[in-house]
Structure formats: C-alpha cells, structure tokens
Amino acid sequence: xxxxxxxxxxxxxxxxxxxxxxxxxxxxxxxxxxxxxxxxxxxxxxxxxxxxxxxxxxxxxxxxxxxxxxxxxxxxxxxxxxxxxxxxxxxxxxxxxxxxxxxxxxxxxxxxxxxxxxxxxxxxxxxxxxxxxxxxxxxxxxxxxxxxxxxxxxxxxxxxxxxxxxxxxxxxxxxxxxxxxxxxxxxxxxxxxxxxxxxxxxxxxxxxxxxxxxxxxxxxxxxxxxxxxxxxxxxxxxxxxxxxxxxxxxxxxxxxxxxxxxxxxxxxxxxxxxxxxxxxxxxxxxxxxxxxxxxxxxxxxxxxxxxxxxxxxxxxxxxxxxxxxxxxxxxxxxxxxxxxxxxxxxxxxxxxxxxxxxxxxxxxxxxxxxxxxxxxxxxxxxxxxxxxxxxxxxxxxxxxxxxxxxxxxxxxxxxxxxxxxxxxxxxxxxxxxxxxxxxxxxxxxxxxxxxxxxxx
Numbered sequence: 001x002x003x004x005x006x007x008x009x010x011x012x013x014x015x016x017x018x019x020x021x022x023x024x025x026x027x028x029x030x031x032x033x034x035x036x037x038x039x040x041x042x043x044x045x046x047x048x049x050x051x052x053x054x055x056x057x058x059x060x061x062x063x064x065x066x067x068x069x070x071x072x073x074x075x076x077x078x079x080x081x082x083x084x085x086x087x088x089x090x091x092x093x094x095x096x097x098x099x100x101x102x103x104x105x106x107x108x109x110x111x112x113x114x115x116x117x118x119x120x121x122x123x124x125x126x127x128x129x130x131x132x133x134x135x136x137x138x139x140x141x142x143x144x145x146x147x148x149x150x151x152x153x154x155x156x157x158x159x160x161x162x163x164x165x166x167x168x169x170x171x172x173x174x175x176x177x178x179x180x181x182x183x184x185x186x187x188x189x190x191x192x193x194x195x196x197x198x199x200x201x202x203x204x205x206x207x208x209x210x211x212x213x214x215x216x217x218x219x220x221x222x223x224x225x226x227x228x229x230x231x232x233x234x235x236x237x238x239x240x241x242x243x244x245x246x247x248x249x250x251x252x253x254x255x256x257x258x259x260x261x262x263x264x265x266x267x268x269x270x271x272x273x274x275x276x277x278x279x280x281x282x283x284x285x286x287x288x289x290x291x292x293x294x295x296x297x298x299x300x301x302x303x304x305x306x307x308x309x310x311x312x313x314x315x316x317x318x319x320x321x322x323x324x325x326x327x328x329x330x331x332x333x334x335x336x337x338x339x340x341x342x343x344x345x346x347x348x349x350x351x352x353x354x355x356x357x358x359x360x361x362x363x364x365x366x367x368x369x370x371x372x373x374x375x376x377x378x379x380x381x382x383x384x385x386x387x388x389x390x391x392x393x394x395x396x397x398x399x400x401x402x403x404x405x406x407x408x409x410x411x412x413x414x415x416x417x418x419x420x421x422x423x424x425x426x427x428x429x430x431x432x433x434x435x436x437x438x439x440x441x442x443x444x445x446x447x448x449x450x451x452x453x454x455x456x
Contacts, residue, residue: 051145106134138173212336
C-alpha cells in the first residue's frame with residue numbers, strides 16, 4: 001500500500017468515526033490553525049519572499065491576512081450557517097415538516113497553485129474544516145519554500161488521518177487524481193482544470209474549479225482618470241500580474257486614453273520607481289519558463305512603456321502594449337504577468353460583442369461614473385465577479401462568494417459560499433404518523449379533480 005492509499009484509508013476511518021461532525025471539534029481545529037499561522041508568520045513571509053519575492057506588506061495583505069479574516073468570520077458565523085434550515089412544505093404533503101441539513105462530503109482534495117501558494121491552499125481548507133471534512137492538501141511544486149512551510153504547519157498541528165499534505169510534482173498530481181475523493185477543489189489553469197475534471201469523472205467525484213481567463217478592464221470617458229490610473233497600476237503590479245483576477249487587458253475610450261496611460265505610468269513609478277524590474281519589493285516571475293514566455297509576448301506588440309527585464313532577478317517591468325487588435329498574440333491567452341495590452345473604443349458596442357464571443361472571464365473591472373454604463377456592463381456581460389471603480393478587491397471579503405463561470409471555473413467559496421462548496425445540502429421531509437390521507441393511494445377512482453384543486 002503506497003503512502004497516498006494509506007493516508008486515504010486512515011482518513012476514511014477517522015471520518016467514519018464521526019468525530020469531525022461535532023461543531024465543537026471544528027471550532028477547536030480552526031483555533032489551532034489560527035494559532036499555528038500566527039506562530040509561523042515569519043516563516044510564511046520568508047517563504048513567499050523566496051518563491052515570489054513578495055514584500056512583507058503585500059504577502060501579509062494578500063496571503064496571511066485574508067486567511068485570518070476568513071477564520072475569524074467562520075468562528076463568528078459557522079454555528080448559524082451550519083444549523084438546519086426549516087423550509088415551507090407544499091399543501092399536497094400536509095402534515096409534514098421540511099428541513100435542510102448541511103452534511104460534510106467526507107474527504108476533500110485541495111490542489112493549490114503557485115501564485116498565492118499559502119492563501120489558495122489554506123482558504124479552501126478553512127471551508128473544509130468548518131463543514132466537517134477530512135482533507136488532503138497538494139501544494140504547488142513551483143513554490144517549494146511555501147509548500148514546505150504549509151507541510152510543516154499542517155503536520156505539526158494536525159494528525160494525517162485528519163489533514164495531510166502531499167508534496168511533489170506532476171507525477172504526484174497524476175497519482176493523487178487516480179484515487180477516489182468525495183470532492184476535489186482545484187485552483188489553477190483551465191487546461192489543468194480539464195484534466196482534473198476528466199480524472200474526477202471516472203469516480204463521479206464532484207469538483208470545484210477556480211480557474212482564470214482574460215479579465216477585461218474597461219475605462220469609459222466619465223471615469224475618474226487619476227483614481228483609475230492608480231488602481232489599475234496597483235492591480236496589475238500586484239504579484240507582478242501573476243494573479244488570476246489581474247486586469248488582463250485594458251479597454252479604454254479613445255477620448256481619455258492618453259491621460260489614462262500617463263496616470264498608469266506615473267503611478268507605477270510612484271510605487272516602484274522608474275525601473276520596477278530592479279526594485280527589491282517588486283515580485284518576480286515564478287520561473288524561467290514563464291519569464292521567457294512573457295518576454296516573447298512583449299515582442300508581439302508595440303511597447304509604449306516598460307518592456308525591460310532583469311534576467312538575474314527574473315523580473316519584468318510593467319509593460320504597456322498599444323494599438324492592440326482582438327486577434328493580436330497577446331489577446332490569445334491569459335497573460336499572467338506584468339503586461340497590459342490596450343484596446344481603444346468609441347462605442348460600447350465595439351467591445352461588448354467581442355467579449356461575449358470569448359470564454360467567460362473570471363473577473364471584469366469597470367471604471368465609470370455613469371449609472372447607465374454600470375447597468376449595461378453588469379446586464380450584458382457574463383463573468384465571475386469584479387469591481388466598479390477598483391480592481392482585485394472583490395475577492396478579499398468573506399461576505400461574498402468568489403468563483404468563475406464557464407471556462408473561468410465552477411463553484412465559489414469564501415464565507416457563506418464555502419459552506420455551500422464543502423457541504424451537501426440534505427433535504428429531509430418528516431411526515432406525521434397521526435394522519436394518512438388516502439388520496440394518493442390506488443385505486444384512484446375520482447380523486448383527480450380533488451388533486452387538481454390542491455396541485456394547481
């Protein structure tokens with residue numbers, strides 16, 4: 001029996017014991033996780049610096065802080081969110097009561113990516129714990145320092161029969177996916193998401209897929225240009241653009257295009273100086289393969305700002321590419337780096353049809369003061385979620401679910417949405433023994449008229 005089989009066998013036995021179904025047990029485990037994160041904060045920050053060169057402020061805000069906020073939300077709200085919900089019963093089922101119970105799935109596989117390697121491993125784990133599941137975490141092999149810290153924290157805090165970490169590369173991923181889980185929660189690219197879904201289908205295992213896509217950022221002529229330039233620059237520079245909800249390309253009204261570009265440039269230089277690729281706080285590209293891929297994409301357009309790289313540090317300056325067409329090379333794949341193609345427009349119809357013809361994006365950002373434009377974009381375009389007059393921040397809350405639609409994902413999590421993601425809603429109708437209405441039983445005789453009066 002290999003190690004994966006042994007872990008799953010022990011987790012199945014532990015789950016079947018019923019220990020995880022106690023609310024008290026779940027709260028205690030959340031508190032233990034919170035304590036372990038705080039005790040290992042320095043190691044987590046150091047690991048994120050090593051893997052992605054994240055500054056401490058950025059690493060805490062986007063990785064540790066989000067996780068701690070999610071734990072605090074669940075500690076305050078989980079009892080209410082998990083309690084059975086009484087719902088109405090149709091008159092045809094008279095003398096009955098109906099309730100919905102939240103049941104754990106069982107054993108959850110959490111497959112985390114490298115771009116936010118701590119947050120995107122632990123935030124789903126919180127939902128799995130709260131809902132009473134056992135879990136196996138598979139961190140990314142591309143972020144080995146953070147993967148090692150996650151392994152240390154989980155191993156020292158929990159027994160493997162409850163939560164286990166399995167490290168390794170592509171072969172380990174394939175081996176894990178050959179085993180049966182009760183739910184697979186995957187964050188990563190659409191290409192790998194398809195493989196995960198195919199493997200899961202063999203066991204009829206449900207999946208939650210948090211994927212990506214080309215997320216547009218639209219700026220109309222009514223927008224606050226100074227604020228838009230600052231927030232777009234921040235959102236695109238965050239983690240050096242290696243964010244699944246980063247603004248992938250800019251759609252800007254022709255009349256304010258030049259002003260907006262100037263504001264983006266100005267703010268990048270305020271944040272990181274004239275040479276971001278040499279700034280010690282500017283995050284690096286995860287590895288040489290992605291570094292070379294991004295450099296190749298830069299060559300495919302007209303660079304009007306940036307375009308420089310630091311080979312030794314694996315960094316690329318924020319790069320603006322102008323006069324981009326919808327069929328340009330930079331518009332054919334999610335960029336996942338500090339490159340921002342620019343498309344100008346005069347009429348919203350110029351881009352609405354174009355966006356709707358493409359795979360549905362994970363995020364969309366709109367900068368406008370026009371209520372009409374706001375309604376139009378929300379009504380006419382399909383996407384996972386987004387912001388009006390900001391970027392990125394819609395995912396940093398436990399009060400709304402986060403997830404994609406279509407090729408950008410299925411299922412959502414964070415806060416209440418995590419309860420839906422990591423538990424099954426079990427519907428129970430309880431019938432009275434006092435009354436047994438004979439209407440439903442054969443022979444039916446002339447009961448149809450009465451039935452139609454009840455069920456109309």
